[in-house]
Amino acid sequence: MSGNGDESTAAPTPPGLEGQPEVAKKCADIVQQFRDGKVSKAVASTKIMQAVPTAFVEGSSGERGAQAYLEILDIVEKELAAAAERGRGRGGQEGIGPRSRSPSPPHGGYDGSDRRGDSRSPSPNEGDEFGGVPPRSPPPYDRRGRAGHRGRSRSPWDGDVRGSGSKRQRVDDSLLPWVVEDFIVERQLSAELQRTRLLLMEFRKDPKYVLGSILDSTRHISFPESEWTAIIKGQSIDLNKVISHQFSILHDRRQSESLGDGVQLVFGSSAPTKAITTQSDWITAWARATEALLLVFPHRRRELDAYRQYITDLFASSGEHVHERVILLDRKLRNEVSGRRDLELSDFAQFGHWERSFLSDHGAGLLESKPKAKGLSGRGAGGSSVAGGGSGSRKSLEPCKRFNEERCPTSKAQCRYTHICSRCRRGHPVAKCDRPSAVPE
Known part of the structure; x- marks a missing residue:
């Protein structure tokens, strides 16, 4: 045979x-x-x-x-x-x-x-x-x-x-x-997982049509179009974009054109990015993301509510200095679940090794997210980093670029770079600087 x-x-x-x-x-x-x-x-x-x-x-x-x-x-x-x-x-x-x-x-x-x-x-x-x-x-x-x-x-x-x-x-x-x-x-599989899988298969027939139908719906909330697309494709939501969209007064004028074979041309300006850095940020962004997810997958309410409580409990049981790690863990868990079709966000028993990896001082996930030596910025998915805090780390006098872009996820004390204006070197972002930009050298 x-x-x-x-x-x-x-x-x-x-x-x-x-x-x-x-x-x-x-x-x-x-x-x-x-x-x-x-x-x-x-x-x-x-x-x-x-x-x-x-x-x-x-x-x-x-x-x-x-x-x-x-x-x-x-x-x-x-x-x-x-x-x-x-x-x-x-x-x-x-x-x-x-x-x-x-x-x-x-x-x-x-x-x-x-x-x-x-x-x-x-x-x-x-x-x-x-x-x-x-x-x-x-x-x-x-x-x-x-x-x-x-x-x-x-x-x-x-x-x-x-x-x-x-x-x-x-x-x-x-x-x-x-x-x-x-x-x-x-x-x-649970009935909820089977339903989610079936819907994703249906969406994949014509994702552009599904996106247009959502945007034309009277029930859709104000939400980044890129994250509606992520939901339709079964990908994880970027909470940094969600919270940026919620508080930004600028319009996102980016346009994209597909060139085929996975190549997409993006042009135009985009609104500045705000990063999730605190428990309050996460709760605000997750509430918005849940609304969007339930519009597309109404059967997932129990799963999403359970996951919110799970992350909230991690915040409550940890000191503030550990909250960055919880945010990193959240991102990893949502990426992991979205990459599979046999796992839910409420399957907490499957998350033990990821908790150790990101919440432990010596966890591999936490160490990997820290800035590398010699000029690496330490940016992970979504722009977050965990500044060293180890005895061997030294603070640079160079102005922090992300602080000047108002999106640095680390505190002034923990950041490797100095939180000062890149123009006048005072303690505010460059966008709030009243000094003229054309400064003689």
């Missing part, structure tokens, strides 16, 4: 078969045999029930594990049937079904010319739209986030795009190990 069988072993253990990796592997191999046309569905179902010791015991863990694999068989059957129907509709091509599949070529899948010179079957994702797919499964979208456009499919159940004339070789999603893994893992 080709690498198909090997990849099936990468699937995680489904609910009910924890601690029985051999049984899970055997069931996954049986599913692959059915996919390859080596056994019928009836035979595969029987083998799965026989492979799981307690499959016939009602309410047992074995019954749940076997049911997960039987549902996978149903999906594979419907996908292959839909692919066969599509093949018959294209002029009597040779039959396509579970028994006509041969080992796939490298990269698996079809080229754009729709050649059928060999006997391999199409990938399961070539079935009719949503055929045999559970209601919670994501709709199809391409790399630009729009359904029905050319480009590599990002959804295992994407419709056929060959009619659009694309010559790009399709990826055979049946060979991607995470296709089956996602089906098993998502059954263990």
Whole structure:
């Protein structure tokens, strides 16, 4: 057998078969045999029930594990049937079904010319739209986030795009190990996580349209457009931009133009940045961010309220000199959660190692955020830094650039640079200096 069988072993253990990796592997191999046309569905179902010791015991863990694999068989059957129907509709091509599949070529899948010179079957994702797919499964979208456009499919159940004339070789999603893994893992996610994941999949079809719909809504709050975009894409919100937007009297005139392939041209002026430096700053910005998040994800109220209480408790239980670390921890946790689809901000049990990393004096996260030697400014994501405070640190007499831009996150005593005007060297930012800018040298 080709690498198909090997990849099936990468699937995680489904609910009910924890601690029985051999049984899970055997069931996954049986599913692959059915996919390859080596056994019928009836035979595969029987083998799965026989492979799981307690499959016939009602309410047992074995019954749940076997049911997960039987549902996978149903999906594979419907996908292959839909692919066969599509093949018959294209002029009597040779039959396509579970028994006509041969080992796939490298990269698996079809080229754009729709050649059928060999006997391999199409990938399961070539079935009719949503055929045999559970209601919670994501709709199809391409790399630009729009359904029905050319480009590599990002959804295992994407419709056929060959009619659009694309010559790009399709990826055979049946060979991607995470296709089956996602089906098993998502059954263990909370209802809120499943809902969030489904909405993000929907937004990715046309993020520009979703953004426009939000901005045109009568319920949307005043919020930075860049952070609305971050919410739509499932990214973390920059609270520095939120609080800057809330208190700024300047207009953000920045405009952007996408050049494709992830390249974006940004031009125009932008409002000065204010950084989150205190507990009060964080609470103010987080309240605003919560309003925006709940507009897009109303089901996340419990999660967001719990996270607010978690961070507030960290502030309350720490001295003010540690509050900068709490702010750094908050940023790290939100980045971590936004980068995953199986974690919520209320999963505090998963945050222990990050707490040690950022709140401990010798934590790796805290040390990494401190300014480096020889001219590094120590800016992290969002412009925050944690000034040394160690016995070996020396204060520079050079005016602090961020203080003059009114966005230095550290106090006068802790900052490595001197909080003085870069023009007159008095104790105010340059924006408040009454001395003429054209000063003779």
